[in-house]
Amino acid sequence: MSQLTVNNLACVRGDRLLFKNMSFALSAGELLYVRGENGAGKSSLLRILSGMLIPEQGSVLWDGRDVINGNEQYRLDSLFISHLNGLKDDLTLVENLRFSSYLATQSSQASQISDALGAVKLEAYAHERVGSLSQGQRRRISLARLWLSRARLWLLDEPFSALDVASVDLLAKRLQQHLQDGGMAILTTHQHVDIQAAVVHELKIAR
């Protein structure tokens, strides 16, 4: 059983202390909402958890092992989707997903990629360049990585932004399935989306 443990985390951006003494734990099948005003430090928290940002203080443990200074297993087990989509305008949808899937899982099978594009209802655009698509569609390609992922911990920064109602529903279903399969998810969102999970935590970052 995998577990994420956060102890006494403090984060400073510029001269500002965003939060301190933050501790929580997350186990299989659990969902954590991170809430707070704009600039409260939600994205910074996710960037720390992804291993990109080094916290001022505190530790993040994955199955009891430190993740901050590079942890091979954690990199395989976690998936971070930031508010940036990370797509190349000059590549087609399939080419984009092929590379990000290869980066995250060391494999990229054509059948899986077309399945993932099917899941986000973009199979018709598979061989078009991303540059010609709308914001919402780009977000959906980025989120298609969730259908390709084998990671157990998902870190999602505003996953519902720019999505239409049907897509929000699709994503909520995918999240539910992930949690039922024993995955974990941490997400920041301003929207209210109904996601069924065994245990739902809420973390509010106040100034």
Add this chain to the structure above:
Amino acid sequence: MIAFLIEVVRRDLLLAVRRPADAGTVLIFFVVVASLFPLAGNPDPVVLGNIAPGVLWVSALLACLLSLPRIFSGDYADGSLEQMVIAPQPLSVLVLGKIVVHWLISALPLVLLAPVLGLQYGLQGEPLFVLVLSLLLGTPTLSLIGAIGAALTLGSRGGGVLVSVLVLPLYIPVLIFGAGAVVASQAGLEVQAYVMLLVACFLLSLVVAPWATSIALRIALE
């Protein structure tokens, strides 16, 4: 690891092919800069022959410098770099792949065009051959060292100018050995020592640059 390197090279080459103008402008810059010297100075064939090694090498170096910010800026702006940094795949291998593509797209065309410009300056026979050889051995070092500078200046305003200030001093040894080889060959001297030094510069930067660049990238994304 090799498979990953090939995957990175493939992706970046594909991107470069979809944007041919980027590589084209670098090449045109090289030709224009190299052609400015005879216009500004004395177009006497003997004088041109004397300045040819330095002018061609400096032009190639500046053209290479011009294309450096592009190694990482696109991936930084659209968020691809975030995925690369937190991926389970080794970042230094990815960096090496991007450097290989930078060399193939921005430096190799200069090497291939150099004989034509060399001929314009009256270089012939062995000196012309040595010019191409020295560029072939020297430009990979320029791409390797340049990547460190490009990563360090990522996200800073006026990154293009800053990268020049950082990287140009480090280019000096390569410039001296590269242009020196051509000068020596013009004087009928042995060029082996220069060639060995260029190879040494290349090997040293091959070991240091991918590692240093990945550290700089991690800092840039904090």
